[in-house]
Amino acid sequence: MSATEDVGYDPTPDTGGPAQPLIKVQNLKKYFPVRGGPLGRVQAQVQAVDGVSFDVAKGETLGIVGESGCGKSTTAKLLIGLTERDQGDIIFDGLALGEKLSLKDLRRGVQMVFQDSYATLNPRMTIEASVAFGARVQGLDKPEDRARKLMDRVGLDPARFAHRYPHELSGGQRQRVNIARALAMSPRLVVLDEAVSALDKSVEAQVLNLLNDLRAEFGLTYIFISHDLNVVRYISDRILVMYLGEVVEVAPVASIWAEQAHPYTRSLFSAMPSMDPDNRTKEPPLSGDPPNPINPPSGCRFHTRCRFKADVCKTKTPKLAGLSVNAKHMVACHLHDADSGHPKAGQGVPS
Amino acid sequence: MTGKLVDIRNLSVRFKGKRTVHAINDVSLSMEQGETLALLGESGSGKSVTLKTLLGLLPPKRSEIDGSIHVNGVDVLSLRGKALAKYRGGEVSMVFQEPALALDPVFTVGHQIAESVRRHKGVSRDEAMSVALDMLDRVRIPSANRRLHNYPHELSGGMRQRVMIALALACRPRLLLADEPTTALDATVQIQILLLLRELQKEFGMGVIFVTHDIGVAVEISERVAVMYAGQIFEEGTTREIIREGRHPYTQGLLAANLHDVEQGQRLNAIPGAPPALESKPDGCSFAPRCPKALPECTAGLPPMLMPAPRRRVACIRAGEPVVAE
Ligand SMILES: Nc1ncnc2c1ncn2[C@@H]1O[C@H](COP(=O)(O)OP(=O)(O)OP(=O)(O)O)[C@@H](O)[C@H]1O
Ligand SMILES: Nc1ncnc2c1ncn2[C@@H]1O[C@H](COP(=O)(O)OP(=O)(O)OP(=O)(O)O)[C@@H](O)[C@H]1O
Ligand SMILES: [Mg+2]
Ligand SMILES: [Mg+2]
Numbered sequence: 125m126s127a128t129e130d131v132g133y134d135p136t137p138d139t140g141g142p143a144q145p146l147i148k149v150q151n152l153k154k155y156f157p158v159r160g161g162p163l164g165r166v167q168a169q170v171q172a173v174d175g176v177s178f179d180v181a182k183g184e185t186l187g188i189v190g191e192s193g194c195g196k197s198t199t200a201k202l203l204i205g206l207t208e209r210d211q212g213d214i215i216f217d218g219l220a221l222g223e224k225l226s227l228k229d230l231r232r233g234v235q236m237v238f239q240d241s242y243a244t245l246n247p248r249m250t251i252e253a254s255v256a257f258g259a260r261v262q263g264l265d266k267p268e269d270r271a272r273k274l275m276d277r278v279g280l281d282p283a284r285f286a287h288r289y290p291h292e293l294s295g296g297q298r299q300r301v302n303i304a305r306a307l308a309m310s311p312r313l314v315v316l317d318e319a320v321s322a323l324d325k326s327v328e329a330q331v332l333n334l335l336n337d338l339r340a341e342f343g344l345t346y347i348f349i350s351h352d353l354n355v356v357r358y359i360s361d362r363i364l365v366m367y368l369g370e371v372v373e374v375a376p377v378a379s380i381w382a383e384q385a386h387p388y389t390r391s392l393f394s395a396m397p398s399m400d401p402d403n404r405t406k407e408p409p410l411s412g413d414p415p416n417p418i419n420p421p422s423g424c425r426f427h428t429r430c431r432f433k434a435d436v437c438k439t440k441t442p443k444l445a446g447l448s449v450n451a452k453h454m455v456a457c458h459l460h461d462a463d464s465g466h467p468k469a470g471q472g473v474p475s
Numbered sequence: 476m477t478g479k480l481v482d483i484r485n486l487s488v489r490f491k492g493k494r495t496v497h498a499i500n501d502v503s504l505s506m507e508q509g510e511t512l513a514l515l516g517e518s519g520s521g522k523s524v525t526l527k528t529l530l531g532l533l534p535p536k537r538s539e540i541d542g543s544i545h546v547n548g549v550d551v552l553s554l555r556g557k558a559l560a561k562y563r564g565g566e567v568s569m570v571f572q573e574p575a576l577a578l579d580p581v582f583t584v585g586h587q588i589a590e591s592v593r594r595h596k597g598v599s600r601d602e603a604m605s606v607a608l609d610m611l612d613r614v615r616i617p618s619a620n621r622r623l624h625n626y627p628h629e630l631s632g633g634m635r636q637r638v639m640i641a642l643a644l645a646c647r648p649r650l651l652l653a654d655e656p657t658t659a660l661d662a663t664v665q666i667q668i669l670l671l672l673r674e675l676q677k678e679f680g681m682g683v684i685f686v687t688h689d690i691g692v693a694v695e696i697s698e699r700v701a702v703m704y705a706g707q708i709f710e711e712g713t714t715r716e717i718i719r720e721g722r723h724p725y726t727q728g729l730l731a732a733n734l735h736d737v738e739q740g741q742r743l744n745a746i747p748g749a750p751p752a753l754e755s756k757p758d759g760c761s762f763a764p765r766c767p768k769a770l771p772e773c774t775a776g777l778p779p780m781l782m783p784a785p786r787r788r789v790a791c792i793r794a795g796e797p798v799v800a801e
Contacts, residue, residue: 156629160624189661189662190661191633191661191663191664192631192632192633192634192660192661192664193630193631193633193634194661197631197632239632242576279749281749281752284494284752287493292490292492292496293519294518294519294523296517296518296519297518297519318632318658321658323518323688324516324517324518324520324688324689324729325688325689325690325729325732325733326517326728326729326732326745326746327517327518327745328688328732329732329743329744329745329746330743330745332743333742333743333745336740351660351661351662351664351665352662353662354733354737357739358737358739358743359739360739361739377739391663392661392662392663393662395662395663395665395666396662396691397662397665397666397669397689397691397692397694397695398691398694398695399690399691399694399718399733400694400718401694401713401714401715401718401719402715404694404695405666405669405670405695407670408663408666408667408670409663409666410663410667414617415617416617416618
């Protein structure tokens with residue numbers, strides 16, 4: 125019996141074939157109203173996600189990185205329909221949400237593992253019941269059996285953990301429960317929002333090996349949100365960089381690792397902790413506060429913190445476009461657009 | 476009474492329930508005033524329980540505690556009622572792994588910080604609010620004035636962590652317990668928060684115990700490192716000693732499981748197996764079943780504590796052997 129049958133992985137069938145992206149997102153927008161005053165009127169909007177587009181191929185892993193508050197979790201929640209979008213299209217295997225695809229069908233296909241492992245587990249349910257819950261909702265038979273097999277698969281011995289409650293587990297153990305719970309729903313796409321951040325390096329390595337195995341076994345597709353660039357590099361085929369609600373760069377891993385085309389991406393990459401006690405980081409690579417998403421800077425949103433800003437950056441919004449050397453490496457920066465009007469345009473990011 | 480900031484002696488913590496969990500097993504640890512210590516270890520190794528015990532946060536009915544803990548000379552385990560409430564958040568405070576545990580969803584963040592200041596310092600509501608504002612500024616929350624009136628759910632994960640740090644530092648504690656406060660943060664903010672904590676630590680002269688599983692983070696934040704496994708301290712030393720010449724096979728495994736420069740798809744160097752169940756008190760080396768260097772003696776009795784230098788210790792039979800350079 126294959127491992128797939130063993131844990132009862134039973135996803136909805138592929139409809140569009142391998143060439144059709146599993147998920148395609150176009151011009152996704154979400155503004156959160158900010159209320160205030162005596163009447164609680166909407167006084168402003170937080171532009172949490174502002175015109176985000178990308179797609180993820182079947183079996184591909186897309187890593188999403190970016191500063192805190194740039195809209196990664198909101199993007200993820202929009203994708204699973206947990207937060208309602210203001211605008212934009214979400215197309216899952218060729219079917220558009222709200223047209224041929226219902227929210228229920230979307231949720232059957234996409235599962236999410238959340239940043240806050242506590243918040244998503246019912247404190248009054250045992251671990252086994254939590255993992256089995258999804259399978260039961262799907263009407264799959266023997267949900268407890270499946271739950272135990274999945275727990276085993278994520279490295280939690282059912283005999284030890286099945287009857288514990290969430291508060292009786294460590295953070296890392298809880299996060300693996302969440303992964304098992306997501307898999308119990310037999311999703312095709314799993315969105316992992318900081319899913320390994322609470323794990324120590326050794327268990328993290330085990331979980332990443334596990335995610336790789338599950339991808340190979342089940343043909344899963346992942347969207348992997350993490351602040352740890354080393355992890356994102358390891359697990360992803362492509363990396364998408366967000367800044368203040370927008371996509372500033374998206375590229376195959378090897379390409380972006382070799383050369384960060386956006387000045388923001390460059391600061392982000394140099395923010396990795398040093399491993400040398402005699403050479404600790406002295407200054408944060410990005411100074412200045414992240415701008416207020418209520419009133420984001422005009423033009424390029426990064427210009428207020430960018431070392432290479434020119435006048436054009438304050439007025440003109442750069443468009444995401446492929447680099448001349450590699451069309452798959454996309455960046456939204458005037459430095460790379462020969463016609464942008466930036467004095468150093470077309471020369472790339474200076475060292 | 477000692478002049479030490481922290482003096483933990485032979486601490487053991489057991490949880491009772493359907494199954495007993497021996498979460499902490501004979502831990503001794505001391506810290507000088509103003510020192511920064513990273514508690515490094517695998518998930519479930521007892522890092523959070525150590526911090527919770529230090530803060531008197533364990534459920535008394537379901538946990539059994541042996542040993543002694545003194546913080547600034549105060550016998551923590553004997554504190555009850557008002558004295559305990561005053562100690563918590565006053566003398567010692569904590570930044571949690573998960574903001575959901577520390578921040579109350581029904582109050583604004585400004586209100587929560589101000590309440591804590593009022594409770595511990597007995598100042599007026601207005602004064603407390605201005606302390607709250609100052610603290611949000613110090614942890615570099617943009618537009619602090621506006622954020623004061625936000626509810627926790629209106630903030631991003633990174634901002635919630637900063638609010639928790641502001642809340643923890645508002646009463647100027649002597650000891651800050653930080654339980655993985657940067658694990659959910661992106662790299663730019665993580666490094667900013669580590670530098671911020673380093674600065675505030677110097678400015679306030681407080682001691683910090685920083686729980687992390689990320690060696691890079693330990694390097695950035697702490698002078699000293701204690702490595703935990705199965706509720707015990709396996710190795711202790713300066714950060715430099717641990718990084719450069721970690722002697723315990725577990726420490727060496729942790730250093731090797733690092734993701735620096737690993738190719739995509741390549742199998743990771745995870746330490747095989749899982750930590751022990753902790754259902755009984757360890758009577759041999761808890762790491763032996765996973766240890767590449769294990770000898771038959773390792774399971775026969777608790778490993779000896781080797782002390783190669785002052786304030787340096789390793790709990791391993793083989794730690795005396797010369798370290799082979801790679
Ligand atoms: N329910 C909400 N109401 C109002 N504002 C919100 C809400 N949820 C998120 N925001 C705001 O939207 C922006 C994006 O938040 P989001 O949680 O998506 O960030 P993130 O990239 O996941 O950050 P982090 O890395 O810190 O988790 C932030 O400015 C945040 O304060
Ligand atoms: N209230 C409790 N009741 C029973 N067992 C508990 C309780 N709290 C913690 N434990 C157990 O004690 C052990 C130590 O847990 P602790 O939370 O200290 O781990 P940790 O080192 O902080 O791990 P992580 O890095 O995953 O947060 C674990 O095996 C955990 O399951
Ligand atoms: Mg988030
Ligand atoms: Mg913990």
